[in-house]
Amino acid sequence: MRRGLVTVAALLSGGLAQAAEVGCEPLAWTLDTERALIAAATEAGDRSSPPLARRLVMRPLSEVALPKPPERAPRDAGAHAGLASVTVPEPGLYRVTLDAEGWLDAIQDGTYRRAEAFTGVRDCPGIRKSVRFRLDAGPVTIQVTGPGGAIGLAVTREP
Structure with missing residues (x-):
């Protein structure tokens, strides 16, 4: 009985891992490194040069001093914004x-x-878009x- 439960658990976990990757298949390039960086990201971050990751706390757009207006105006009047400085x-x-x-802008x-190019999906765990x-x-x-x-x-x- 115990061996059967272990086998079922292994099959289910493998199936879930494969299902998670199915949503990532439409991406134009592999983003495994970026996914791992984001998963370990903190608000402060520990680097200022790539490779780096941050967890941006989004604040109401009216409270953030953006260097330039978003290149594409937000669709939602209640939009939020966050900034990251990179060297x-x-x-x-x-x-x-x-x-x-x-939406992201590099200034x-x-x-x-x-x-230069972009890719994105809605069903890939840990990744929405890459530009x-x-x-x-x-x-x-x-x-x-x-x-x-x-x-x-x-x-x-870019590798």
Whole structure:
């Protein structure tokens, strides 16, 4: 009986793991590193250069001093915002990944950085979207607008 329960538990847990990955299949690139970073993220974070992760506490948009208005106006009048300051060590292509719904802008030298590519899904545990930006070395502000609560954010160098 005990061996049967262990077998059933193993089958169920394996099935759940496979089911979780099914929702991630439509992603255009693998985000395992970003998912692990976000899962371990804290509000303060322990790094200022990629790879890094933060848990952003989203505050009402009217209470956050954004460096620039969101490039896409929030659809919800009660939108919230959060900021992350990042120091890019060398120029290149970087991924900014969120674990929940939100719009993100990368601002460097006072200008919006254009997204090179993006991918996103709604059914992938720990990942909602990832956007690639070409960034210069130096400071970058990542601003996120969306619903209230907290949102996980990871910034990594494109492999």
